[in-house]
Amino acid sequence: MPRILIVGGGYAGFYTAWQLEKHLRKGEAEVVMVDPLPYMAYLPFLPEVASGAIEPRHAVVSHRRHLKRTKIVNAKVTKIDHANKTATIAPEGGEAYELAYDHVVVTAGSVSRTFPIPGIADNAIGMKSIEEAVAVRDTLIKNFERAAALPKDSELRKRLLTVVVVGGGFAGIETFAELRSSASALLEKFPEISFDETQFHLIEAMGRIMPEVSLETAEWVLKDLAKKGAYVHLDTQVADATGGVVKTNTGEEYPSDLIIWTAGVMANPQVVRGSDLPTEPRGRITTQADLRVIDADKNVVEGAWAAGDIAAVPDKTGGLPDGTCVPNAQHAVRQAKRLAKNLTAVLRGEAPVDYEHKNLGAVAGLGLYNGAFQSGKLAIKGFFAWVAHRGYHGLAMPTWERKWRVIWGWVHNFFLGRDQVQLSATQKPRAFFEEFASRPKPAVEETPAPAAAPAEGEKVAAS
Structure with missing residues (x-):
């Protein structure tokens, strides 16, 4: 065989x-x-996982549960x-x-494809895995919690409330828009923080975003993001990110505790x-x-x-x-x-067939109840594009077991709102136990008694 x-x-x-x-x-x-x-991650859902709109486990498919006759290693x-x-x-x-x-x-x-820009490898995070999306979600919420306890003129508070996304493709724009939407929802729970204090910046080296859609649709997305306090900087490159301070080739600086890299x-x-x-x-x-x-x-x-x-x-x-x-x-x-x-x-000794797929269009989620859809010259924006986005990806999620989990989660969120609780402590699960765990006391070494001094006669004899 x-x-x-x-x-x-x-x-x-x-x-x-x-x-x-x-x-x-x-x-x-x-x-x-x-x-x-042990699982396949459905990557189009990562922005919604990062924003708290989808439970992380619902965005993955277990290999062993759904592959019955395949040996998994x-x-x-x-x-x-x-x-x-x-x-x-x-x-x-x-x-x-x-x-x-x-x-x-x-x-x-x-x-993720990165470049040797100082500070990026040490301070940025990608958006290519479910683990990264969960970390982004927890970091955003934790930063709000920390910032709320700091005085308004604190530089650290400003840094905690600043989010920088690098890359204006579909992954970058969807992540950027979803996080802006999530942050706006968080403000309802944090009366200590004003909307103007939250800073969202996306840096794109090219002169436009989302090349998969028309220029008209891309420009609409830019205007829509700006209305929500999320600003896109075109024809701009990251020159340095040392210490978490994003510096661009145009001279701007954005100190941030959350830098997300989606540039290829x-x-x-x-x-x-x-x-x-x-x-x-x-x-x-x-x-x-x-x-x-x-x-x-x-x-x-x-x-x-x-x-x-x-x-x-x-x-x-x-x-x-x-x-x-x-x-x-x-x-x-x-x-x-x-x-x-x-x-x-x-x-079976038969001839293979060439792969050929005609792209039917592109659809993007831009936060709750907002999206963009492009198919040829047909463009839909706003609520109906968001419905198309969720409809397409809800059906595209493999296996009915996973589809139901995702869709049922969306229904729950409609009535109960986003589940915005950060569990960043799970990344170091033994820290709490170790802090209070009793440990054996170190053994006390016995100091040997000093040797007795020889008598005067013994010294003479020895000499």
């Missing part, structure tokens, strides 16, 4: 395994999925030796071992560098339209497949300037479904 190894359990990895379970006959192939995390793949069709598996706390396979599917996704992604470097599969200049694994890996001469690398953010998949409908698919959730999910069908076809 051939073994299919799936490297990565995010969007593309989870959907590939899920669809293979539907298409493969019993005993036709063994599917093994390796990922250090919670570990890292540190090396792919496709020449010998083996992968090195490194479980946490255990010794690494090699796993042989017949087909490898690389779906290890992407990570790159293919998972650990997996790519540890693989002998061919890559392109952007560091992604090269594939042809049917999602099989190809080398520099366009020859198919037998038994190797890739999809999602880590793969340079040709986009026949227009995508990035180099003609490849944009690294987003839409492509990852649809590529995974096509890959599962193609891999099944190849196992």
Whole structure:
């Protein structure tokens, strides 16, 4: 029985395994999925997790609950030796071992792409994982709690009430808008803090935001954000963030305790560098339209497949300037479904089919009851776009079990409001116990008694 190894359990990895379970006959192939995390995070929900609109656990999908016939291995793949069709598996706390396979599917996704700007690595946080979204949510609420206890002329208070987001793509704008909406809701619970004290700044190096929508829609979003006290600085770059003070190339400075980096992604470097599969200049694994890996001469690398953010998949409908698919959730999910069908076809001696997806539009949530939708020349803004956003992503969330949890949470929030309680102490769960735990007293070392001085006669004899 051939073994299919799936490297990565995010969007593309989870959907590939899920669809293979539907298409493969019993005993036709063994599917093994390796990922250090036990779940797939639905990334479009991260801004709402950060704003308290979605419970964090509802935005993830458990691998073991929903993959019934796939062998799950919670570990890292540190090396792919496709020449010998083996992968090195490194479980946490255990010794690494090699796993042989017949087909490898690389779906290890992407990570935040940063630049060597002083202070960013030490003070910023990304928006690429559920853990980061939870940390942003807890930090925002905790900062309000701390600021409320400080005098109004305090520099620390000003810093705590300032949020800076870097990057004006969909992820950045949605995060920015959701946090502004969340902060406005928090003000109702903090009479000590005025609206004018809260400062929200988004820094974008380009001359516009959200390139997926029309310029008219993007400009409407800018005006709408400005009305709510959230300001976007176009044609501006971060020059320094040392000590949490964001300095721009235009001379502005924004001391902030919450700096969020959303300025681009790159293919998972650990997996790519540890693989002998061919890559392109952007560091992604090269594939042809049917999602099989190809080398520099366009020859198919037998038994190797890739999809999602880590793969340079040709986009026949227009995508990035180099003609490849944009690294987003839409492509990852649809590529995974096509890959599962193609891999099944190849196992049965049939021909694979090219991946082709026509983008139906883009939808963004901009805080409670507000959004933007763009499909061709059709643009919808405000409440109905927000309904479209929630409707689309509510249905796109994989498995009905997860859909119901998310939708039911939205219903609860409609009647009860956001659940704005920070649990940042969970990041150091033993701190409270350690503070008051009794410890053994250190042993007291006995001081040896001084030796008696020799008598005078003994000294003479010794001499």
